[in-house]
Every structure is written in C-alpha cells, then in structure tokens.
Amino acid sequence: MALPCALVVFLTFSTASEAFFSSAMLELDRESALKTLDHAIITKIGLLRCLIEFLKDNPQYIDEEMAVKFENLQRMVITAGTPDKVQNFFDVMMPRMRLQNVITEIQSSNAEVNTAPLKSVAAAHFSGEQFKEGSKRLLELKSQIVTSLLKGVKFEYARQLAGQYLHTLQDFYSHSNWVELENRNRKFYALTNPANSIPSQYVAKQNEETCISCPLAIEQNDNCDNNLIIQKITSGYYGGQDISKPANVSKCGHGGILDSSRNHGTRGGINKEAATRKWSPHYK
Numbered sequence: 457m458a459l460p461c462a463l464v465v466f467l468t469f470s471t472a473s474e475a476f477f478s479s480a481m482l483e484l485d486r487e488s489a490l491k492t493l494d495h496a497i498i499t500k501i502g503l504l505r506c507l508i509e510f511l512k513d514n515p516q517y518i519d520e521e522m523a524v525k526f527e528n529l530q531r532m533v534i535t536a537g538t539p540d541k542v543q544n545f546f547d548v549m550m551p552r553m554r555l556q557n558v559i560t561e562i563q564s565s566n567a568e569v570n571t572a573p574l575k576s577v578a579a580a581h582f583s584g585e586q587f588k589e590g591s592k593r594l595l596e597l598k599s600q601i602v603t604s605l606l607k608g609v610k611f612e613y614a615r616q617l618a619g620q621y622l623h624t625l626q627d628f629y630s631h632s633n634w635v636e637l638e639n640r641n642r643k644f645y646a647l648t649n650p651a652n653s654i655p656s657q658y659v660a661k662q663n664e665e666t667c668i669s670c671p672l673a674i675e676q677n678d679n680c681d682n683n684l685i686i687q688k689i690t691s692g693y694y695g696g697q698d699i700s701k702p703a704n705v706s707k708c709g710h711g712g713i714l715d716s717s718r719n720h721g722t723r724g725g726i727n728k729e730a731a732t733r734k735w736s737p738h739y740k
C-alpha cells in the first residue's frame with residue numbers, strides 16, 4: 457500500500473462509524489465470490505499489515521495485554537489466505553470493536569467510489585487510459601489526507617479520503633495491463649510519487665491500438681486470452697463513464713457483463729477484478 461503505515465495508524469485509531477455493504481459479492485456465484493479478493497478484503501488486509509508493521513517498529517504502543525501475545529505478532533504475516541491470522545490479530549488488538557469500526561469506515565468509503573457520482577469518472581478507476589489523471593487524483597487525495605490529519609480534528613474525513621484513495625490505487629492493478637506486462641509482483645511507485653511522474657514512453661498513446669476484438673466463445677463468455685497487442689501500459693474503457701471507447705482506434709474494453717460497451721467497437725476487455733471470466737475476461 458502506498459500510504460505510509462504511520463498515516464494508516466493515525467487513520468485507524470480515532471472515532472467510529474457505520475456498516476459496510478459489499479454489493480459486488482452478492483451478484484457473483486458463490487464459488488467466484490469466495491475466490492474474489494474485492495476492494496473490501498484487500499483494504500482490510502492492507503490496513504492490518506500496516507498496523508502490524510507499525511507495532512513491530514514502535515513497540516511503545518503495545519499495552520500489557522498485547523505484550524503477552526506480541527511474541528507471535530512479531531512473526532505474524534497476514535494474507536488474504538490466512539483468515540485465522542486475521543482473527544488472531546484482532547484478538548490481540550484492543551479495543552477490538554473500535555478497530556473493526558474504523559476499518560469498516562474506510563471500506564465503506566472505498567465502496568462508494570463505485571456509486572454516483574464517482575462511478576462515471578474514469579480517472580477514479582484508472583479506466584480509459586486515464587493514467588496521468590488517476591495519478592493526479594491519488595496525489596491530491598494524499599495531500600488532503602495529510603492536511604486533515606495535521607489539523608488533528610478531521611480524522612473521520614481523512615478516513616473517507618483514504619478509502620477513496622485505496623479504491624483508485626487498487627483499480628490500477630485490476631483495470632490496467634500492468635500485471636500482463638510481467639509486473640505480477642511489482643508495485644508501480646510512479647503512480648504516487650510527485651517527483652517521479654509516469655514516463656510517457658511506457659504509456660500507450662491516444663492513437664495507438666492496444667487490443668483486438670475477442671472471439672465469442674462458449675456460454676457467451678468472450679475468449680480474451682490473447683487480445684492485448686501492446687507492450688506499453690494501457691487500461692480498459694468502461695461503458696457509461698466520462699471517457700468513451702474511441703471508435704476510430706482499436707482500444708481495450710473493461711469487459712465483463714457489467715461493461716455496457718463490451719460489445720461495441722473492440723469486443724471484450726482486460727479487467728481482472730473478479731474471480732470469474734463472466735465478470736473479468738483476464739481473470740486467471
């Protein structure tokens with residue numbers, strides 16, 4: 457996660473909030489839903505990892521009750537595939553409810569980016585090749601978060617912004633071809649570094665073709681295994697957003713049954729956000 461851990465800790469230890477509703481999961485079939493690492497799960501795991509790293513580096517914040525179990529905490533590595541460790545961590549952390557509430561609050565703000573008005577803003581999702589704009593959005597949000605925290609009275613507002621920040625950052629990896637460019641385990645630091653903007657030679661130009669149409673395969677699922685035709689960074693265009701798929705150049709779509717433009721122009725897409733081909737043509 458690009459937010460420094462100390463900042464996350466400030467965000468996490470202050471007042472409480474409301475319930476989180478994961479609309480995406482309800483629409484998926486059960487098997488896919490269990491396999492999908494959605495925004496809510498990624499956000500929770502990231503926040504807990506940050507808290508653990510912060511406590512390892514700053515043991516002065518560990519109270520007596522936590523100290524009893526801290527030996528285990530030192531060796532703890534949290535991943536989405538280890539729910540028992542997540543539970544162990546919650547058992548150590550006090551007060552538990554407050555921690556759960558603030559994580560929920562950040563998850564809710566993250567989910568709100570998928571509702572109006574931000575739903576239709578391509579830059580908020582790194583869709584439609586809005587890399588410069590998406591990166592600018594991240595830098596602005598980060599600056600607002602820091603300002604809010606420095607004022608010391610706007611923790612709740614800072615958490616709302618952090619949820620939005622994390623949504624946009626997470627979308628970069630699921631909506632672009634960063635993973636396909638053999639960057640499976642690498643982070644793209646230029647996205648959030650004001651001193652190191654994204655080198656333009658690495659990004660597909662407006663008039664450069666990035667995808668070919670996916671042939672229609674069985675069960676109405678497009679076979680998009682080989683639709684990418686470029687070795688530069690690109691992302692999918694999503695129907696209904698403020699940046700439309702161009703008609704005169706073959707660009708990648710977001711793809712999947714939620715993308716209303718998946719059959720317009722270049723068929724199919726490249727998103728990998730859900731664990732089912734019906735939703736995400738590039739899910740592996």
Ligand SMILES: [Zn+2]
Nearest residue numbers: 570580581627
């Ligand atoms: Zn999004």
